[in-house]
Amino acid sequence: QSALTQPASVSGSPGQSITISCAGTSSDIGGYNYVSWYQHHPDKAPRLMMYGVSNRPSGISNRFSGSKSGNTASLTISGLLAEDEADYYCYSYTSTTAYVFGTGTKVTVL
């Protein structure tokens, strides 16, 4: 099972919106609504930002939203803030190997 495919980097100015894509297959993203997203700042524990494709955990800003179309999931960050600068990973259940992470996307706030 190869990692899910994410863009290596995405950038935006403060206040703008950005979208991070996560491409998989019908065995993972396309077959189940079990996609979650994690924010990872250096030297910190990753943080759950979205689960079940589009559900925000308690305490996560509504500037974060998730969606899915076919075999691709997306995380959108609206009203970009400096504190959003981090690495982001998608994660999905898969029928072949249980679970798999995406390749990771570095978000830069210009």
Place this chain on the structure above:
Amino acid sequence: QVHLLESGPGLTKPSGTLSLTCTVSGDSTGNVHWWNWVRQPPGKGLEWIGEVHHSGTSNYSPSFKSRVTMSVDMSKNQMSLSLRSVTAADTAVYYCATSVSYRIDLWGRGTLVIVSS
């Protein structure tokens, strides 16, 4: 609130066995059902290694299946990872994490393990 703490040797020799322990503390530890290990090699992304249920059932990534064992000791609120035949490519920060309903919901701070002679 539940807290996770990884512990174990920070240095392991090539061809040896990497052994780590994850200790859970805090309220509602009885609600932890699935325990996971995830790692991040230097400069690379997150890799899911596997999960173990408190009943002992486990699922491993094919990338590690031939050389990994995970187990749970609920009497000690601990979960362990054993990774055999390690090489320099196994150098990474190893995270303990809990999961529920197909998502990882809580992570430890991680522990760096270096494989070197």
